[in-house]
Amino acid sequence: MNIAPVDLSIIIGYFVILFIIGYFVKRKIHGLNDYFLAGRRLTLPIFVATLVSTWYGGLLGVGEMSFSYGFVNWIVNGFFWYLVYLFFAFFLAKKIRKSNLYTIPDQLERFYDNRSRFLGAIFNFIMVSPAPYILSLGIIFNFLFGVELWITILLVAFVMVFYTIRGGFVGVVYTDVIQFVLMMIGVAMILPIAIYTYGGFDFLQSALSNPELSLGYIDTTRHLTLTGTQTTQWIIIWGFIAFWTLADPGFYQRCYAAKDDKIPKKGILLSIGFWILFDICTTFTGIYAVAASQAGLLEVESALTSYLSIAGALLPPALLGLFLTGLIATVMSTADSFTFLGAMNISHDLYKKVFRKNATDAQVIKMTKIGILISVAFAVVLSLFFDSVVDMWYYIGTIGISAMIVPILFGFFYKGKKSPLAAILSMSMGSLTALFWVTHGFLNAEYGWPVYIGGIEPLYPGLLVSLLVFVFVNIIHVRRMK
Amino acid sequence: MDLAYLLIIDAFGLMFATSILVYFFLKDILKERKRKD
Numbered sequence: 187m188n189i190a191p192v193d194l195s196i197i198i199g200y201f202v203i204l205f206i207i208g209y210f211v212k213r214k215i216h217g218l219n220d221y222f223l224a225g226r227r228l229t230l231p232i233f234v235a236t237l238v239s240t241w242y243g244g245l246l247g248v249g250e251m252s253f254s255y256g257f258v259n260w261i262v263n264g265f266f267w268y269l270v271y272l273f274f275a276f277f278l279a280k281k282i283r284k285s286n287l288y289t290i291p292d293q294l295e296r297f298y299d300n301r302s303r304f305l306g307a308i309f310n311f312i313m314v315s316p317a318p319y320i321l322s323l324g325i326i327f328n329f330l331f332g333v334e335l336w337i338t339i340l341l342v343a344f345v346m347v348f349y350t351i352r353g354g355f356v357g358v359v360y361t362d363v364i365q366f367v368l369m370m371i372g373v374a375m376i377l378p379i380a381i382y383t384y385g386g387f388d389f390l391q392s393a394l395s396n397p398e399l400s401l402g403y404i405d406t407t408r409h410l411t412l413t414g415t416q417t418t419q420w421i422i423i424w425g426f427i428a429f430w431t432l433a434d435p436g437f438y439q440r441c442y443a444a445k446d447d448k449i450p451k452k453g454i455l456l457s458i459g460f461w462i463l464f465d466i467c468t469t470f471t472g473i474y475a476v477a478a479s480q481a482g483l484l485e486v487e488s489a490l491t492s493y494l495s496i497a498g499a500l501l502p503p504a505l506l507g508l509f510l511t512g513l514i515a516t517v518m519s520t521a522d523s524f525t526f527l528g529a530m531n532i533s534h535d536l537y538k539k540v541f542r543k544n545a546t547d548a549q550v551i552k553m554t555k556i557g558i559l560i561s562v563a564f565a566v567v568l569s570l571f572f573d574s575v576v577d578m579w580y581y582i583g584t585i586g587i588s589a590m591i592v593p594i595l596f597g598f599f600y601k602g603k604k605s606p607l608a609a610i611l612s613m614s615m616g617s618l619t620a621l622f623w624v625t626h627g628f629l630n631a632e633y634g635w636p637v638y639i640g641g642i643e644p645l646y647p648g649l650l651v652s653l654l655v656f657v658f659v660n661i662i663h664v665r666r667m668k
Numbered sequence: 669m670d671l672a673y674l675l676i677i678d679a680f681g682l683m684f685a686t687s688i689l690v691y692f693f694l695k696d697i698l699k700e701r702k703r704k705d
Contacts, residue, residue: 231693363693370686374679386672463682470675 187330187498193507200368200511201345204361204518208349211357218547221354221554222288222530223443228359233444233453235366236359236523238460240436242369243520245468245513246322247579249493252472253486256394256409258416259472262424264465270431271458278432279450281598282441289527290438290594291535297597299606300540305613306590307535313586314435314528316346316561318579319521321569326514329491339569343562346522350529351555355443358522365515370460372512373467379500380474384483393477404489406476423643427583433590435527436520471496525565529557581624588648589617592656605663608656616652620644 215221228236252259287293290310295303320339327338349357384393394406408414413421431437441450475492478484478499486495497509533553538545545553593609623644627636638644 229693229696231689231696234689235693363690367686367690370682374682374686377679378676381672381676386670388670460682460685463678463685466675466678467682 187494189330189510190503190506192503193510196504196507196511197514200364200515203364204345204349207360207364208352208357211349211353211360214356215354218550220356221551222534223439224354224356224359226443227445228440228443228449229445230449230453230456232359232363233440233449234456234460236362236519237437237440237453238457238464239362239366239369239516239519240358240440240523241434241457241520242461242464243319243517243524244322244579245369245373245493245516246325246490247318248465248468249472249475250490252469253476253489253492254404255414255416256406256473256476257412257469258414258421260465260469261412262421264461264469266425266428267431268458268462270428271454271461274431274437275451275454275458278598279441279454280447282438283444283447283450286442288439288442288534289530290433290435290590291531291539293438293597294593294609295539297604298593298609302593302606302609302613303535304540305610306593307531307540309586309589309613309617310435310535311528311531311561312582313430313433313590314524314531314561315565315568315582316521316524316528317565317568318582319517319524320562320565322517323514323521324569325490326494326510326517329487329494330510336570339566342518342521343566346518346525347558347562350522350526351558354551354554355439355526358526359443361522362519365519368508368512369516369519370464370512372509372515373464373471375505376471376497376500376509377467377474380471380478380496383500384474384478384481389481390473390477393481394473396480404476406480409473409476419641419643423645426645426649427580427587429591430583430587433587433594435531436523439523439527439530525558525561526554528561528564529554532557532560584624584643584645584648585617585620588620588645588652589613591649592616592652596656596660603664603667605660605667607663608660611659612652612656615655616648619651620648623647 219225248259248263251263282293285293285296287296289307291303291306294306320343323342324335324339327333327342328335331338349361353360390410394409396406405415440453444450444453472492475484475486475496478496479486479492484496484499486492493513494510497506497513501509533550533556537553538550542549590613592612596604596609623638623642624636627638627644630637
């Protein structure tokens with residue numbers, strides 16, 4: 187891809203700003219509460235900026251899905267999620283802020299016991315692995331500059347580690363505000379230009395109606411319908427993955443860090459507005475990319491890099507730099523937050539609460555810095571193994587949700603006596619079932635695609651087993667406890 | 669009306685909403701500064 191010097195300067199300028207923020211923000215940190223939760227002082231605009239930008243990290247994956255499947259991307263990566271966000275805003279946000287805790291494993295300990303915290307921390311660590319995002323950034327830089335993937339992955343990891351270690355959560359949220367602005371402008375400007383260049387809906391309809399796409403393996407004839415060519419089961423399973431929100435450490439962390447207990451609800455509702463506008467832009471940019479490719483107006487290397495191709499073709503210098511920076515910022519803001527959350531699992535949930543209960547604040551902060559390095563190292567190794575961002579999301583999501591959702595929801599909403607053993611067994615059996623299902627599917631793969639038992643996706647048995655085990659063990663164990 | 673107009677409104681709406689958020693963010697910062705002074 188041809189990058190003009192002005193575009194390169196914008197990208198470099200962005201990284202310099204991140205370094206500067208990371209360097210200076212350290213002054214704002216006066217203790218553990220500042221380092222972990224920015225002193226619980228997040229105002230509404232910062233809450234929205236950091237939540238929207240952190241939550242939205244998989245721009246390349248969304249590009250891949252919009253390009254390959256069309257409008258159904260908005261349903262599975264947008265609509266289902268808005269419903270769960272609304273539930274979170276109305277029924278959980280205030281409760282979480284009022285609990286004054288730090289992490290989801292803290293909640294598990296409050297609901298159950300210390301062992302549930304321990305297990306929860308491990309699943310949390312897996313769920314917040316920044317691997318898919320580090321891989322995305324590696325792919326972007328590899329595409330832009332042609333540098334080897336592993337080198338780009340390491341470079342990105344280095345920048346992120348610098349400002350996250352120095353600035354803690356304060357560094358994360360301040361960089362998020364800049365990244366929020368860049369991602370919104372970057373994504374919003376490309377769609378009007380695509381419409382101006384290629385044409386309106388008539389263009390989309392006529393270009394997508396040709397069943398033989400130049401890429402050869404995508405049927406685009408139903409790209410503008412609600413469900414596309416996807417099966418109902420496929421759509422519903424993505425709907426279930428939206429439940430991830432209910433156990434998402436990023437959501438919880440921002441609720442804990444809000445200035446008062448009204449901000450989380452208001453902030454999530456405002457964020458939903460941003461997500462709706464943003465998701466429509468991203469979905470239709472992907473659809474324009476596939477339509478233009480279909481019409482022979484655009485050369486696309488792969489579905490995953492379709493946003494980069496359409497941006498390269500449509501945007502003049504400077505605007506291209508802005509778009510690319512927005513794209514990088516979208517991914518970077520999630521990668522840094524997840525890295526920090528993983529580090530908190532190590533330092534707060536395991537080191538301080540399980541292994542060394544009398545650790546001082548300074549020791550916990552030091553351990554968080556080591557945790558950042560561990561979290562990034564784990565992610566780098568993982569991202570070198572997978573080559574699809576969507577696959578990685580899917581498997582991490584399936585196993586993590588199967589473990590966490592049931593004990594968390596029972597914890598918040600079940601008023602009766604709760605058994606810690608039920609939580610532990612529910613987490614272990616749910617995730618093991620999902621893992622077994624995934625492994626079995628891969629061992630019996632056909633043409634490289636996993637074939638699951640009875641054609642059932644692994645999340646269903648995972649959640650079902652987790653729920654049944656929880657209910658069954660809770661009834662028996664609570665009786666015995668009495 | 670071509671549905672593409674709605675997409676254009678969506679994109680500009682996103683930019684507008686972002687600028688309002690940034691305005692309130694800066695206003696909060698200035699207020700905080702004044703309070704400290």
